[in-house]
Amino acid sequence: MSDAVLMQLLRILADGNYHSGEELGERLSMSRTAVWKQLKKLPELGVELQSGRGQGYCLPGGLELFQRERLLKEAEPWQGDLQLELVLDSTNAQLMTRSANVKSGTVCIAEQQTAGRGRRGRAWVSPFGQNIYLSMLWQFEGGASSLEGLSLAVGVCVAEVLEGLGLNGVTLKWPNDVLVDQRKLAGVLLEMTGDPAGVCQVVVGVGVNWRMPIGAAQNIDQPWVDVSHLAEEQGVSGVSRNAVAGRLIAALSSMLTEFSSVGFSGFRQRWLSRAAFVGRSVAVSTAKETSSGVLLGVDEAGALLLDVAGGVQRYYGGEVSLRSAE
Incomplete structure (x- = not known):
């Protein structure tokens, strides 16, 4: 069958x-x-x-499955191509392998991923029909240099969608985590293909914990929360999986259009207003070393600014890990 x-x-x-x-x-x-x-x-x-x-x-408790018509309505005025899949390895991988033949603005959503990934190669827990696994492909003309701060702008986009649905206390952890009370709610994974110095395609992957089964959550190695439980905690009703996904599509399309014109500078203050750990002691680890200092924020390119013994160090992403030192 x-x-x-x-x-x-x-x-x-x-x-x-x-x-x-x-x-x-x-x-x-x-x-x-x-x-x-x-x-x-x-x-x-x-x-x-x-x-x-x-x-x-x-099915105890039921399921809210994705519905194409509902997603398209929630995503208005976006009018791109929507690939709605039952099960696949990864929504990012799906668009990356077809990037040469996919129009800018195309979205891939799956009910389940079998090989979902987060930053630094970590597995992204992807149970069937419970969370949101969404990727959008976008074409940029200026190569890799035009993408500085993009993951932070995506975080702003995700936060604003969740806030628009009535959720409070959403913060952003550099460079791509969305938190509430230091519990991870969503994450971002960007992948690029094409000419690093010219026309390139970026796949923007967003994973949102919508309703995480406790059994699946046993594989998560950090504090987490999902939209359904957060809405219950805050007394917010009617936050549906289709609404979150559809509004994310619309917001990502709008954000990427704006970012193509103004870069991260148009999103920096919106990121800083939600930044986690600013003014607090943190530890930043790279492949070579760990530095401790006070998190100052980010610069116009989205680089992390760390006050270390009176001097400012900059970190530009990649294999960098940030955690609270308090």
Whole structure:
């Protein structure tokens, strides 16, 4: 059976209610045996399937699956190409491998990633149908030098979308983490292809914890929070997965258009107003050394400014790690 049939089955079960094998067979126009074969695939995706004698099958708590029409409506006025996938290795990898044949502004979203990545090669935990795995390809004319501070501008974009949905306390940790109360909520991964000195394509990957299953979270090695629990903590209702993803698409398209014209300078103050650890003692580690000092902020190019014994050191990203020293 195709992914389309499996997706149809998931959409029926997504309401969290019980559905009998007979009902599923009628709605999918297949035998109960064929339905059972499809149901057996759900645990392989990491989707919890519950069955009850005389009741049928259900997905406890339900799922909010991505809906193309809803995403397109939430993403207005963006009008690019949308690749909506069930399962793939990585949304970034999907666009990177096709970058030469993909239009600027194209978006790839998946229900699940099998090889999602964060910075420094770390795995990005990507359970099925729970979080947001989104990438947008954008073409730049000025090569790598025109991308200075881009990851920080993306962080601003993500923060503003979440704030627009009613969430409070969103902060940005240099260079690409989105936090609330020092718990990671979202992350950014940029990858470039093309001419480093001329026309190039950048894939902007954004991962947002929307509703992280506790079982999947066992593989996360730092404090984290998700949108659903954060909304509950703050008394915010109606923050849907489709709304977050759709509004991210619109905001990223707008941000990248602006960034192509003004660079990071147009986003620096917006980043600083949400910056985590500014004025506090931090430790910055590179492949060669670790330095401790007071975080001053970032310069016009997005470089981190660290006050070390009265002198200012600059860090430009790459294999750099920042943590609080307090």
